[in-house]
Amino acid sequence: MLPTAAIRFPQPGQLKVLFFDVNETLLDMSKLKKAVVTAFGDKSAFRQWFGLLLQYLLVDTVTERYHEFGVIANAALDMTAAKLETKPLKAVQKQKILALMTQLPAHPDVAQGLEMLREAGYRLVAFTNSTKFVLDQQLQYAGIMGYFEQGLSVDVLRRYKPQRSTYHEVARHLGVMPEQAALIAAHGWDIAGAQAAGLFTGFIARPGQELYPLAGPPTYHGKTLVEVARQMIG
Amino acid sequence: MLPTAAIRFPQPGQLKVLFFDVNETLLDMSKLKKAVVTAFGDKSAFRQWFGLLLQYLLVDTVTERYHEFGVIANAALDMTAAKLETKPLKAVQKQKILALMTQLPAHPDVAQGLEMLREAGYRLVAFTNSTKFVLDQQLQYAGIMGYFEQGLSVDVLRRYKPQRSTYHEVARHLGVMPEQAALIAAHGWDIAGAQAAGLFTGFIARPGQELYPLAGPPTYHGKTLVEVARQMIG
Incomplete structure (x- = not known):
């Protein structure tokens, strides 16, 4: 069991920006x-x-x-x-x-989940370890580019997730504090990095994906983006 | 093919200390x-x-x-x-x-290789990501403790290999400059880290082990410690 007592939730209105990991999280590989x-x-x-x-x-x-x-x-x-x-x-x-x-399709739950979160007023940003060039092609192919305010890559920083400063830099770029942002990902290492950087987190437990047991529990945790979105909207 | 032209060799007498990775490199897992x-x-x-x-x-x-x-x-x-x-x-x-x-035995080539290198006048040091407690038990069980001047663990630094500063700290601890030391390992990531830290390197290509193609070639490269030792002694 996860130590649920330790989960940290945002205050109403605190969370402004949602960062989405792309490979495996949004796209079916x-x-x-x-x-x-x-x-x-x-x-x-x-x-x-x-x-x-x-x-x-x-x-x-x-x-x-x-x-x-x-x-x-x-x-x-x-x-x-x-x-x-x-x-x-x-x-x-x-x-x-x-x-x-x-040339990867989005998981079947992704469009609905993004739609729910956009309607709830969150700013949605794709944030990936791939290059910006690859990211744009990916979002276009998967037909989900329109949901995002923008797509960001680590390539301008030349420093990958899950390094803490990487998350801090993108939050600053978006004009928010780390504690006004959340990272949604299907990777334990990405969740652990975002937590260490002070962001809220949402883990999508895609098949074969796992949390890092030595990091704290994620703020939100579901099997699909729709499940995570429901928890975020409350 | 490895870009052999880029290999950097020590001057005669330059190399004083040899650091040995332990798991997979010396011990058969x-x-x-x-x-x-x-x-x-x-x-x-x-x-x-x-x-x-x-x-x-x-x-x-x-x-x-x-x-x-x-x-x-x-x-x-x-x-x-x-x-x-x-x-x-x-x-x-x-x-x-x-x-x-x-409770792991040493690979069959290890005792002979360590013996050759000790006789050649090198200071031999085991240097591992395991704790000091585990390291001592491992060297004892494998019957190779006597070859080493000392066994060092990252646990006192609380910072793993291949972080660059980790290699620098152990070289300093032994009273040598990074360019007076070499790391011997069967792991591409460990070789890449030692190279980035300015040490010479020896890669033992144990079955299923691989170099990181984007790092430079190691100084020495063999299938066993005896092969690597022969190259070092020249």
Whole structure:
């Protein structure tokens, strides 16, 4: 059980801006997952690859380096081959897989959830570790661009989520204090980072996603964005 | 191919201290791997678990938190269950698995490699993300404690490898400059961190281990510690 007693809720009217993580949180990556599993012939290959991608953007962060998300994603495909003790994929195979990042549908609950939150008066902002270029293509393809006041990428900061200062910078950019903002994400590491930065949080428990047990509980917690939206609107 | 042209070698006599990563680098984790795979009934479970462990100690680092390695290892077992969409392990199962961390044999090449390097006049230091308490038990069990001048843990710094300052602190503790030290490890992230901190590096390509393609090449590179030691002694 989560220690519910420790959950911190905003005062009425306190919460102004909602930041949305994009990959897995809003977008269904099944198509990409299938392509990675097929390319490596191993059912754990997608989790392995995406795990390495997240691990090495953190390595870059703590070693004070920066490479674009897609560049690390490409390198992580080679690292996945080494982990699985199989041959690396050919460049053209890797390109085909990475191109799928911009051709992902939204989860079925996303449009309704965004609509509810927009109508409730929140400012909605997409905020991703992908580049701005990829983000715009993603929101366009998924047909959800119109819900957002704007789309923001870490690429201008050259410092990934979940580094605390990254969340602080985007809150400042939007003209709000961290405690006037919430991050909605399907990733435990993103929730942990936003919490450490003083934001409220909403965790969408997509299948195979998990909270970090050593971080505090999220403010809101549901299986879909609609569930989380209902809690936020109250 | 690695860009060999970019490899930086020490001048004769420059290199004084060799830091050794412990888990996977010196110790064979097969026993632990088998236990995790059996407990979850999934052949990818060990890679998944160890990947999450490494990912979340990085999350702690960038969110300016600290939990002991064993505490994160325990949490990562729960996260692995969520990732695999299976039931969490019972507390007693987790304890049994984690206890194996201190009952791992050294890889067969390790004693010979350490002997060669000690005879060549290097100061040998074990340097791990595990606690000092666990480290001492590990070196004792594996019968390799006698090779080391000392064993150091990140726990006194409360800041994990591969954060740059972590390597700097241990070099200072040993009374050497970063460029008088080398890190020997089987992990791409550890090599990348030591490089970023200005140390020389030796990568042991244990099966399923990989370099980070976006970091520079290591100074030394072999399949066993004996191979790496031969290169260092020249």
